[in-house]
Amino acid sequence: MRGVRLFQYQSIHTQIALAFSALILCTTIILSYTAYRLSSDAVTGTSLEYTKELVRQVHTNVENYIYSMESIASLALSSGELKRYASLPRQDSEEGEELGRRLGDYFRSVLASRKDMASILFVGGHGGMVGGRSGESLKPSSEVRQQEWYLNAHQLEGGTAITSSHVQQLYRGEYPWVVSISKALPSTAAKPSGEGADGGVLLVDLNYSVIDNLCKQIQLGRRGYVFILAPSGDLVYHPQQQILNTQLKTERIPDILESRDGTMTFGRGAEQKIYTVSTTRFGWKVVGVVYPEDLARNKRAMQGSAALWGSLCLAVALSISVILSFRLTRPIKALEGHMKLAEKGDFGQRVEIESTNEIGKLARTFNVMIGRIQDLMEQIVQEQEQKRISELKALQAQIKPHFLYNTLDSIIWMAETRKVDEVVTMTSALAKLLRSSINQGEEWVPLAVELEQIRHYLTIQQIRYRRKFTYSIEVPEELYPYPIVKLVLQPIVENAIYHGIKHKAEPGHIRISGRRGAGGIELAVSDDGVGMTPEKLQTILGGTPRTKEAPGGSGVGVHNVHQRIALAFGPGYGLGFESELEEGTTVTIRLPELEDKGGSAG
Amino acid sequence: MNKGWGVVLAVLLLLAAGLGYYGWTSGADAKSRPILLIPKTTDPRISFWQAMRQGAEAAAREYGVEVQMAGMAAETEIEGQIRLLEEAILRKPRAIILAAADSNRLLPVCTRIKEAGIPLITVDSGLSAEAAASLIATDNYAAGRQVGDAMGALLKPGAKVAVISFVKGSTPAVERERGVRDSLEEKGITVAQTLYTNAEEELAYRLTTELLQTAAASELDGFIGLNEPSTVGAARALKEGQPEGGRVPMVGFDSSMREIAFLEEGVLQAIVVQKPFNMGYLAVKTAVEASSGVAAAPWVDTGAVTVTRSTMFSKANQKLLFPFGSEAYGGLVGESRE
Numbered sequence: 024m025r026g027v028r029l030f031q032y033q034s035i036h037t038q039i040a041l042a043f044s045a046l047i048l049c050t051t052i053i054l055s056y057t058a059y060r061l062s063s064d065a066v067t068g069t070s071l072e073y074t075k076e077l078v079r080q081v082h083t084n085v086e087n088y089i090y091s092m093e094s095i096a097s098l099a100l101s102s103g104e105l106k107r108y109a110s111l112p113r114q115d116s117e118e119g120e121e122l123g124r125r126l127g128d129y130f131r132s133v134l135a136s137r138k139d140m141a142s143i144l145f146v147g148g149h150g151g152m153v154g155g156r157s158g159e160s161l162k163p164s165s166e167v168r169q170q171e172w173y174l175n176a177h178q179l180e181g182g183t184a185i186t187s188s189h190v191q192q193l194y195r196g197e198y199p200w201v202v203s204i205s206k207a208l209p210s211t212a213a214k215p216s217g218e219g220a221d222g223g224v225l226l227v228d229l230n231y232s233v234i235d236n237l238c239k240q241i242q243l244g245r246r247g248y249v250f251i252l253a254p255s256g257d258l259v260y261h262p263q264q265q266i267l268n269t270q271l272k273t274e275r276i277p278d279i280l281e282s283r284d285g286t287m288t289f290g291r292g293a294e295q296k297i298y299t300v301s302t303t304r305f306g307w308k309v310v311g312v313v314y315p316e317d318l319a320r321n322k323r324a325m326q327g328s329a330a331l332w333g334s335l336c337l338a339v340a341l342s343i344s345v346i347l348s349f350r351l352t353r354p355i356k357a358l359e360g361h362m363k364l365a366e367k368g369d370f371g372q373r374v375e376i377e378s379t380n381e382i383g384k385l386a387r388t389f390n391v392m393i394g395r396i397q398d399l400m401e402q403i404v405q406e407q408e409q410k411r412i413s414e415l416k417a418l419q420a421q422i423k424p425h426f427l428y429n430t431l432d433s434i435i436w437m438a439e440t441r442k443v444d445e446v447v448t449m450t451s452a453l454a455k456l457l458r459s460s461i462n463q464g465e466e467w468v469p470l471a472v473e474l475e476q477i478r479h480y481l482t483i484q485q486i487r488y489r490r491k492f493t494y495s496i497e498v499p500e501e502l503y504p505y506p507i508v509k510l511v512l513q514p515i516v517e518n519a520i521y522h523g524i525k526h527k528a529e530p531g532h533i534r535i536s537g538r539r540g541a542g543g544i545e546l547a548v549s550d551d552g553v554g555m556t557p558e559k560l561q562t563i564l565g566g567t568p569r570t571k572e573a574p575g576g577s578g579v580g581v582h583n584v585h586q587r588i589a590l591a592f593g594p595g596y597g598l599g600f601e602s603e604l605e606e607g608t609t610v611t612i613r614l615p616e617l618e619d620k621g622g623s624a625g
Numbered sequence: 626m627n628k629g630w631g632v633v634l635a636v637l638l639l640l641a642a643g644l645g646y647y648g649w650t651s652g653a654d655a656k657s658r659p660i661l662l663i664p665k666t667t668d669p670r671i672s673f674w675q676a677m678r679q680g681a682e683a684a685a686r687e688y689g690v691e692v693q694m695a696g697m698a699a700e701t702e703i704e705g706q707i708r709l710l711e712e713a714i715l716r717k718p719r720a721i722i723l724a725a726a727d728s729n730r731l732l733p734v735c736t737r738i739k740e741a742g743i744p745l746i747t748v749d750s751g752l753s754a755e756a757a758a759s760l761i762a763t764d765n766y767a768a769g770r771q772v773g774d775a776m777g778a779l780l781k782p783g784a785k786v787a788v789i790s791f792v793k794g795s796t797p798a799v800e801r802e803r804g805v806r807d808s809l810e811e812k813g814i815t816v817a818q819t820l821y822t823n824a825e826e827e828l829a830y831r832l833t834t835e836l837l838q839t840a841a842a843s844e845l846d847g848f849i850g851l852n853e854p855s856t857v858g859a860a861r862a863l864k865e866g867q868p869e870g871g872r873v874p875m876v877g878f879d880s881s882m883r884e885i886a887f888l889e890e891g892v893l894q895a896i897v898v899q900k901p902f903n904m905g906y907l908a909v910k911t912a913v914e915a916s917s918g919v920a921a922a923p924w925v926d927t928g929a930v931t932v933t934r935s936t937m938f939s940k941a942n943q944k945l946l947f948p949f950g951s952e953a954y955g956g957l958v959g960e961s962r963e
Contacts, residue, residue, distance in 0.1 A: 189943060
């Protein structure tokens with residue numbers, strides 16, 4: 024799947040948009056192309072049909088004209104007068120003159136009735152001529168009999184000769200373009216020479232402009248035209264006769280002459296032409312010429328419009344696809360954002376579910392998941408806390424063995440030296456201390472109890488460190504009922520003794536005071552011992568819990584106390600240290616002012 | 626790909642489509658402008674220009690362009706032709722086809738046409754300097770030689786002829802006369818007289834009549850006309866001024882119905898015919914090509930044909946001498962034929 028690999032480093036949004044775009048591009052191109060092909064084929068088809076139709080029309084019209092002329096000729100030839108006139112041995116006789124006049128009148132009337140007829144003329148076999156006009160300018164018969172139409176009529180012996188377009192030169196100074204229909208009259212007196220020509224020839228000229236107009240008005244596309252080809256290969260009509268068969272222009276006349284009716288294509292490229300041929304009954308071929316380029320012109324227009332609409336559709340569709348993919352992937356992106364938050368540890372957030380589709384389901388699952396994770400986290404936190412609390416409880420429940428040994432040693436020593444009173448005092452204090460430490464399960468005690476405990480402790484320590492220190496407890500009585508975490512004061516006092524006063528030459532003093540502060544109750548344990556260096560103070564405040572028992576003993580105790588208070592009440596509460604070397608140390612314990620918790624609390 | 630990128634893409638596509646559409650229509654617009662044809666004169670009696678117009682129209686139809694014709698009533702109205710061209714520059718046609726009435730005086734305006742970027746095709750008569758993309762004309766020198774050859778075939782060496790020329794100093798007149806003289810010289814025939822008719826038939830008639838009344842006329846063995854009005858005018862004068870049977874031969878130039886009638890009557894022995902239809906056709910073809918950016922041949926010779934009485938009705942010559950659709954139709958439909 025190389026294609027997939029291509030999108031490897033891109034977003035799903037891009038992938039969807041690209042996929043859409045590719046799809047749309049393909050379909051649009053295919054659609055535009057097929058639309059163009061279909062319409063162009065249709066147009067080509069219709070124009071060819073149309074050409075055929077027009078060519079047929081020209082064919083019919085031309086045929087009708089020629090036949091009407093032919094019928095006029097036949098009619099004239101069948102008249103008795105003409106037959107008589109033709110059969111006269113001498114047409115310049117009196118009878119001939121008379122007949123000629125009457126024939127002339129008849130011809131004139133025919134000519135007057137037919138505007139499309141240029142001339143009508145009978146050339147007698149014996150040199151007499153009768154025209155449809157009072158023509159003194161008629162050329163002599165000898166010259167007329169040399170002309171093509173006359174010769175053609177002769178060759179056909181009674182058939183109708185159609186001479187394709189030419190300049191008629193019957194009258195001086197007049198050169199009309201005509202199509203001649205000529206018919207020879209069968210000789211009445213058959214001559215031994217076998218020439219049936221002497222019966223004479225009747226000529227009817229069709230005005231060329233009739234055919235010219237017929238064909239000129241035919242418009243085949245932009246450049247197409249119609250031309251008419253005689254069987255001889257002569258052009259009856261062509262719009263560009265003057266330049267035809269020069270190097271400028273040629274038609275494939277031999278090919279057309281041999282061809283059947285129908286459509287043919289000649290040439291290549293820009294010079295390609297489509298010929299539509301239709302053959303009349305007298306052999307003329309009406310040819311319609313269409314340039315495929317003309318059709319291509321329409322094709323270009325169609326291509327243009329197909330391209331235009333195609334690109335418009337494409338543009339619209341692509342923008343829609345971009346918007347769509349954006350819409351589709353937006354929830355995914357949102358989900359991704361939420362996941363990033365979760366990565367950073369925010370499990371309290373929830374994804375807003377907008378839809379019921381897969382992404383909605385995904386979001387819901389995600390929500391469930393981070394809910395579970397959050398629960399688990401909380402559980403873990405609680406468990407950890409519980410663990411810590413139980414650890415602490417275990418810790419606080421223990422009276423340090425050292426202390427016990429030392430105290431017991433002291434008691435033994437005092438017993439040996441018969442200091443009975445002191446033994447009693449110490450032993451009872453120790454017993455009370457031990458009882459309270461055995462008395463587990465109560466984490467909270469009223470301040471009064473705690474102070475009682477510390478008194479016992481201090482009693483013991485005072486006996487042990489004889490005349491080493493004095494102490495005073497100055498806590499207002501109104502604070503007594505307030506609950507306090509059990510065994511908070513003892514480690515601090517222990518520190519004050521071991522680290523503050525023990526190394527001092529003269530006796531020290533430990534003062535435990537209490538007051539109601541802004542944020543709750545503040546207890547302070549101050550000594551006037553050796554104090555601490557700022558570095559040492561820093562390590563204590565930094566609160567690196569030292570699990571290893573320092574040889575000096577404390578550390579862990581103080582830290583644990585701080586932890587316990589913070590755990591119980593929040594980060595605002597706990598211990599504060601102030602110390603100055605050679606001046607002493609003050610430890611402040613800040614506790615919330617709680618309602619009487621009445622014994623134990625979780 | 627973000628949303629903005631997609632929008633940009635869409636906008637670009639639309640823009641491209643719009644531009645394509647605009648280019649496609651504006652291109653069509655440039656192609657649909659007409660081609661202007663300015664002959665020396667639009668005088669309907671001179672069939673040369675009519676045939677040229679027909680040729681131009683045939684080509685216009687074939688190439689699907691529009692050809693508009695404008696011109697002066699007489700060949701001598703050079704100022705008028707200059708004015709026409711100046712107006713034409715403002716109209717910005719697709720191309721201009723010009724038969725220059727004067728090869729020098731039209732040069733400035735033709736230079737301006739060239740500067741305006743309008744292709745200029747000269748037809749029949751060129752300009753004295755390079756300003757047109759192409760000249761489509763008869764090789765007048767060669768045509769003159771054809772006239773001389775036709776005349777020479779009728780006369781013996783040592784004969785003298787009069788040449789009836791048209792506008793003195795105009796390029797075709799000079800070239801034709803040079804051709805005539807060169808051809809006659811080879812046959813030992815001399816040109817005794819040259820008349821200039823300003824291409825006006827009446828003046829040609831008058832001058833020739835006057836010439837025939839001079840003493841020198843008896844020494845002339847032949848007449849030569851160098852364009853259509855000159856030929857017709859001189860032929861009329863000869864027909865009237867010389868007795869039947871005692872006429873000297875004349876060779877004419879170009880063709881018209883009246884020249885053909887003179888040819889049939891025997892007043893003219895031969896005419897050298899140009900091919901105005903082909904000129905018109907080729908001029909439009911060249912104009913279409915030139916305006917489409919195809920390099921045009923600088924000079925196209927359309928050739929000339931010598932027609933005598935015996936060859937005038939041959940198939941090829943019929944088409945040349947008797948153009949369709951003009952006064953050549955001895956009777957148009959609906960016209961009286963008396």
